Amino acid sequence: xxxxxFYLMRNELALVGMALILLVMEIFTRPDKKNGIIPLAGILFxxxxxxxFLPLPEGRLFGGSFITNSMTVFxxxxxxxxxLIVLFQSYSWLKREENQGKxxxxxxxxxxTLVGMNFMISSGxxxxxxxxxxxxxxxxxxxxAFQKFxxxxxxxxxxxxxxxxxxxxxxxxGISFLYGTTGSIYFxxxxxxxxxxxxxxxxxxxxxxxxxxxISLVPFHLWTADVYEGAPVNITSYLSVVSKGAAAFTxxxxxFRVFSTVTGVWQPLLYTxxxxxxxxxxxxxxxxxxxKRFLAFxxxxxxxxxxxxxxxxxxxxxxxxVYFMLIYLFxxxxxxxxVAAVSEASGKERISDYTGLYRTNPRLTLTMMLxxxxxxxxxxxxxxxxxxxxxxxxxxxxYYILVLIAVLNATISLYYYLRVVKAMMxxxxxxxxxxxxTPWPMRIxxxxxxxxxxxxxxxxFIYEYITGISFGIN
Amino acid sequence: xxxxxxxxxxxxLTVLSIMLVKDSRSVRITAAAGMSLQLIAAAVLAILFFVxxxxxxxxxxxxxxxxxxxxxxxxxxxxxxxxxxxxxxCLTSLVVFAGIFASWVVEHLSREFFISxxxxxxxxxxFFISLDLFTMFLFYELAVIPMYLLIGIWGSGPKxxxxxxxxxxxxxGSALLVVGLLGLYFYSASAGPVTFNLLELSKxxxxxxxxxxxxxFLFVGFGILGALFPLHTWSPDGHSSAPTxxxxxxAGVLMKLGGYGCLRVAMFLLPEAANEMxxxxxxxxxxxxxxxxxxxxxxxxxxxxxxxxxxSHCGLVLFALLMMxxxxxxxxxxxxxxxxxxxxxxxxxxxxxxxxxxSRIVPDMGGLMNVIPFLGVAYVIAGLASLGLPGLSGFxxxxxxxxxxxxxxxxxxxxxxxxxxxxxxxxxVYILRVVGQLLLGPVRQKxxxxxxxxxxxxxxSVVALILPIAIIGLYPAFLSNSLTDAIGPIVARLTSLF
Numbered sequence: 001x002x003x004x005x006f007y008l009m010r011n012e013l014a015l016v017g018m019a020l021i022l023l024v025m026e027i028f029t030r031p032d033k034k035n036g037i038i039p040l041a042g043i044l045f046x047x048x049x050x051x052x053f054l055p056l057p058e059g060r061l062f063g064g065s066f067i068t069n070s071m072t073v074f075x076x077x078x079x080x081x082x083x084l085i086v087l088f089q090s091y092s093w094l095k096r097e098e099n100q101g102k103x104x105x106x107x108x109x110x111x112x113t114l115v116g117m118n119f120m121i122s123s124g125x126x127x128x129x130x131x132x133x134x135x136x137x138x139x140x141x142x143x144x145a146f147q148k149f150x151x152x153x154x155x156x157x158x159x160x161x162x163x164x165x166x167x168x169x170x171x172x173x174g175i176s177f178l179y180g181t182t183g184s185i186y187f188x189x190x191x192x193x194x195x196x197x198x199x200x201x202x203x204x205x206x207x208x209x210x211x212x213x214x215i216s217l218v219p220f221h222l223w224t225a226d227v228y229e230g231a232p233v234n235i236t237s238y239l240s241v242v243s244k245g246a247a248a249f250t251x252x253x254x255x256f257r258v259f260s261t262v263t264g265v266w267q268p269l270l271y272t273x274x275x276x277x278x279x280x281x282x283x284x285x286x287x288x289x290x291x292k293r294f295l296a297f298x299x300x301x302x303x304x305x306x307x308x309x310x311x312x313x314x315x316x317x318x319x320x321x322v323y324f325m326l327i328y329l330f331x332x333x334x335x336x337x338x339v340a341a342v343s344e345a346s347g348k349e350r351i352s353d354y355t356g357l358y359r360t361n362p363r364l365t366l367t368m369m370l371x372x373x374x375x376x377x378x379x380x381x382x383x384x385x386x387x388x389x390x391x392x393x394x395x396x397x398x399y400y401i402l403v404l405i406a407v408l409n410a411t412i413s414l415y416y417y418l419r420v421v422k423a424m425m426x427x428x429x430x431x432x433x434x435x436x437x438t439p440w441p442m443r444i445x446x447x448x449x450x451x452x453x454x455x456x457x458x459x460x461f462i463y464e465y466i467t468g469i470s471f472g473i474n
Numbered sequence: 475x476x477x478x479x480x481x482x483x484x485x486x487l488t489v490l491s492i493m494l495v496k497d498s499r500s501v502r503i504t505a506a507a508g509m510s511l512q513l514i515a516a517a518v519l520a521i522l523f524f525v526x527x528x529x530x531x532x533x534x535x536x537x538x539x540x541x542x543x544x545x546x547x548x549x550x551x552x553x554x555x556x557x558x559x560x561x562x563x564c565l566t567s568l569v570v571f572a573g574i575f576a577s578w579v580v581e582h583l584s585r586e587f588f589i590s591x592x593x594x595x596x597x598x599x600x601f602f603i604s605l606d607l608f609t610m611f612l613f614y615e616l617a618v619i620p621m622y623l624l625i626g627i628w629g630s631g632p633k634x635x636x637x638x639x640x641x642x643x644x645x646x647g648s649a650l651l652v653v654g655l656l657g658l659y660f661y662s663a664s665a666g667p668v669t670f671n672l673l674e675l676s677k678x679x680x681x682x683x684x685x686x687x688x689x690x691f692l693f694v695g696f697g698i699l700g701a702l703f704p705l706h707t708w709s710p711d712g713h714s715s716a717p718t719x720x721x722x723x724x725a726g727v728l729m730k731l732g733g734y735g736c737l738r739v740a741m742f743l744l745p746e747a748a749n750e751m752x753x754x755x756x757x758x759x760x761x762x763x764x765x766x767x768x769x770x771x772x773x774x775x776x777x778x779x780x781x782x783x784x785x786s787h788c789g790l791v792l793f794a795l796l797m798m799x800x801x802x803x804x805x806x807x808x809x810x811x812x813x814x815x816x817x818x819x820x821x822x823x824x825x826x827x828x829x830x831x832x833s834r835i836v837p838d839m840g841g842l843m844n845v846i847p848f849l850g851v852a853y854v855i856a857g858l859a860s861l862g863l864p865g866l867s868g869f870x871x872x873x874x875x876x877x878x879x880x881x882x883x884x885x886x887x888x889x890x891x892x893x894x895x896x897x898x899x900x901x902x903v904y905i906l907r908v909v910g911q912l913l914l915g916p917v918r919q920k921x922x923x924x925x926x927x928x929x930x931x932x933x934x935s936v937v938a939l940i941l942p943i944a945i946i947g948l949y950p951a952f953l954s955n956s957l958t959d960a961i962g963p964i965v966a967r968l969t970s971l972f
Contacts, residue, residue, distance in 0.1 A: 379615045388652070392547065395656035403656060407649035414645050415638070418622060422634060426626040460543045467546040
C-alpha cells in the first residue's frame with residue numbers, strides 16, 4: 001500500500017489531527033484563556049469543511065474495508081456542513097460560565113463522533129462499520145450528558161448509552177448470522193452470497209432493527225424524545241441532523257451493496273417501518289408542547305419519509321435521499337437554531353412561550369416559520385422539492401398507496417407545524433418573550449440555513465450532481 | 475423573453491419592493507402600482523393572443539417556452555397559454571387589482587398583508603401559465619402559506635379555526651393530487667421518457683385500469699378546491715372568516731383553479747375514466763348546486779350567504795364540465811369568469827358595508843340604500859348578475875350551461891339538469907330577500923345617517939368589477955367564440971370514444 005493512498009482518508013485524518021491539536025491546546029492553555037479555543041476550533045473546522053469540497057480520487061484501502069468514492073465524499077461534506085453550522089450555533093452557549101472548563105472537551109467529543117460517522121459511511125466491511133458506529137455513539141452519550149448538574153441531561157446520556165448498547169447488540173447479533181452463513185464480513189463477498197437462507201433473513205432483520213434504533217424509526221424510537229429534551233439544544237440538533245443522516249446513509253449503502261439480491265425481503269420491511277414511523281411520529285408530535293420534544297417527534301416522522309427513497313433501491317432513490325438530507329440539514333438546523341437562540345436568551349422552550357414572538361423578534365420568527373414550512377414540504381422553500389422527489393422515488397416502484405399515506409401524513413404534519421406558526425404570528429400574548437439581539441455566530445448560521453432553504457430547491461444542478469454520483473441496485 | 479414570465483416576475487418584484495419601502499402608505503401604493511402593471515400586462519397578453527390567433531396560429535397553446543429544470547427527472551419549467559388560461563389570467567389580475575383597493579384601509583401589519591396577498595396571487599398566475607404539471611403543482615402549493623397567514627392574522631370571527639380547516643382540507647386535496655400526478659408521470663413511460671408535460675401527456679392514451687385508479691385522485695384533488703360536495707365545508711367557514719381581499723381572491727379565482735384543473739388535468743388527460751365515472755360526480759355536483767343554494771337561504775351573515783352561493787355556483791362549473799358537450803364546457807368557462815367577477819364584487823361590497831356598520835348580520839341592518847346609494851346599487855347589480863338576469867354575465871353563463879347539458883338525450887342527464895335549474899329559483903329567493911332587508915326600507919339605526927358613501931378607492935374597486943360583468947352580459951359572443959379553439963380539442967378527446 002502506498003503512503004499517498006492514505007490521502008483517500010483525507011477527511012478522517014484531518015479531523016483526527018484537529019482533535020489532537022485541540023487536546024494539546026487544552027493542556028497548554030491557562031484556565032482563564034480557554035475561550036480562545038472556540039475561534040481556533042471554528043477556523044480549523046471551517047478549513048476542513050472547505051478542503052472536503054476539493055476533488056478526491058476514488059479508491060479503497062485496507063483490502064477493501066475502507067471505500068472512497070464521489071458519493072461518500074459528498075455525504076461527508078453534507079455532515080461537515082451540518083457540524084459547522086452546529087458549531088456556529090453553540091458559540092455563545094459554550095461561552096457560558098458553566099461550560100468554561102469543558103470547551104475543548106466539547107469539540108473533541110463532537111469531532112470523534114464525526115470521525116466515527118465518516119468511517120461508517122466509507123466502510124467496506126461490517127467490522128469497519130461497527131467500529132465507526134461505536135465511535136459515533138459513545139462520545140455522543142457524553143455529549144448528551146454534557147450539562148453535568150442537570151438531572152435531565154444526565155438522564156439523556158444514560159438513556160442514549162443504554163439504548164445504543166442494546167441496539168449495537170442486536171446489530172452484532174444480525175451480523176454474526178451473516179458471517180456464520182457466508183464466512184465473510186466484506187460487503188463485496190457478501191453481495192453475491194446473500195439469498196433466501198432463513199438465517200440470512202434473520203440477520204437482515206436484526207441488522208435493520210439495529211440501524212433503526214440509530215435513525216429512530218418506530219417502534220425503536222422510544223429513547224428519542226427524552227434524549228432530545230434532556231440534551232443541550234446544540235447536541236439535540238446535532239443528533240437529529242448529522243447523526244441521523246449518517247445512520248440513514250449507512251443503512252442505505254449497506255442495503256444496496258450487501259442485500260441487493262433480497263430486495264423482496266427488505267422492501268416490505270421498510271414499507272411497514274415507514275408507515276409506522278410517519279404515522280406515530282406525527283400523531284405524537286401533535287401533543288407536544290416542549291419544542292425540543294416537538295422537533296424530536298417531527299424528526300422521527302421525517303425519518304419515515306427517508307425510507308421512501310431507500311425503498312426505491314436505485315439511483316433515483318439514493319439521489320432523492322441524499323438530496324432530502326441536504327435540505328433537511330439546513331431546515332432542521334434553522335429550526336433548532338431559533339430554539340437555541342430563544343432558549344439562550346430567555347430560557348424558554350415551550351410552544352406556549354412563543355406566543356406573540358413576531359411582535360418582539362420578527363426575524364427569528366420568520367426564520368422559524370420558513371423552516372417549519374420547509375419541514376412540512378410547502379413551496380417555495382426547499383422542503384417541497386425534497387419531499388416531492390422522495391414521493392417520486394416511491395412512485396417509481398409503484399407504491400402509490402404508500403405515497404398516499406405519506407402525503408396524508410405530510411398534511412397531518414402541516415397541522416402541528418402550523419400550531420407553532422399560529423402561536424408566533426397570530427396569537428396575542430400579554431407577556432411575550434422580550435426582544436433580544438441574537439449573537440453574531442448564531443445569525444451567520446441562520447443566514448446560511450436560510451440561503452440553503454431558499455436556494456437548494458431551485459438549483460436543479462445540485463440534484464443533477466447528486467444523481468450523477470448515485471448508485472443503486474441494477 | 476416570453477411575455478408569460480412577466481406574470482411571475484412582476485408580483486415577485488412587487489413583493490421585494492414592498493419589503494424595502496418605508497411606511498404603510500407607500501406599501502399600499504407599491505402594491506397598487508405593481509398590480510396595475512399586472513393588469514396592463516394581462517390586457518396586452520389578451521390582445522397579443524387574439525392577434526396571433528387571428529393571424530392563423532392554430533397550436534393549442536401559444537407563447538410556449540421550455541426550460542429544463544431537473545434533467546434526470548425530465549422536469550421542466552414549461553409555460554404556454556390557451557384562451558381559457560388567458561381569460562383566467564385576465565380575471566385574476568382584475569380581481570387582485572380590485573382586491574388591493576378594497577383593502578386600502580388595512581392598517582394592522584399592512585406590509586405583511588400585501589406581501590402575503592401578492593404571493594398568493596403569484597401562485598395563481600403561475601398555475602395558469604404552467605404546462606408542466608410539476609411547475610403547476612408547485613405554484614398551486616405556493617398559495618398555502620399566505621392563505622393561512624392571511625386568514626389567521628387579518629381574518630374575523632373564528633379565524634384560527636377557519637384558517638386551519640381551509641389549509642388542511644386544501645392540503646388534503648393536494649395530497650390526492652400528488653398521487654394522481656405521479657401516476658400520470660410514471661405511466662407516460664409507455665410513450666418515451668417519463669414526463670410531466672401536459673401536451674405530451676395528452677398524446678398518450680393510458681390503459682383503462684390506470685385511468686380508473688388515478689382519475690378519482692386527480693378529480694377529487696382539484697374538486698376539493700372547486701367545493702365539490704361533500705368536501706366543500708372549508709368554503710363557508712374560510713370565506714366568511716377571511717379578510718375582504720382574500721375572500722375576493724379565493725372565491726373569485728382560487729376556486730376556479732379547481733375547475734380548471736379538473737378540466738385540464740383530470741378530464742383531459744384521462745378521458746375514458748372521466749366518461750365512466752362522470753355520473754358519480756354529476757350526482758355530487760348536482761347536490762352542491764342545490765344544497766349550496768338552500769344553504770344560502772338559511773344564513774343570516776352576509777359572507778356566509780355569499781360563501782354558500784359560491785358553493786352552488788362553483789358546483790355548477792363542475793357540473794357543466796362533466797356534461798362534456800361543447801356548449802356546456804363553454805358555459806362552464808364563462809361561469810368561472812362570471813362567478814369570479816361577481817363573487818369578488820360581492821365580497822368587496824360586503825367588506826365595505828362591514829367597514830361602516832361593523833355588522834354582517836342581515837336582520838340587524840336595513841335601509842342602507844338611502845345612506846350609501848353607490849354601494850347599494852352596486853350590490854343590487856351583483857345580486858341581479860348572480861340570479862341570472864339577462865344583460866349581465868350570470869345569465870349568459872347559466873343559459874349556456876343548461877342548454878348544453880340538455881343536449882344530452884339520456885334521461886339521467888336531463889333529469890339532473892332539471893334539478894340543477896332549480897338553483898336559479900332558489901338563488902333569486904335569497905338574493906332578493908337580502909336586497910330587500912339590507913338595502914330597502916327605512917334606515918334602521920340612527921348612526922347610519924352619518925355613513926360616507928364610497929371613497930375613491932372603493933369606487934375604483936367596484937367599477938373595475940362591474941364593467942366586465944356588464945360587458946360579458948351585453949356582448950357575450952366575443953368571449954364564447956374565443957373559447958372554441960381551446961374547448962374543441964378537449965371535447966374531441968373526451969368524446970372520441972363514442
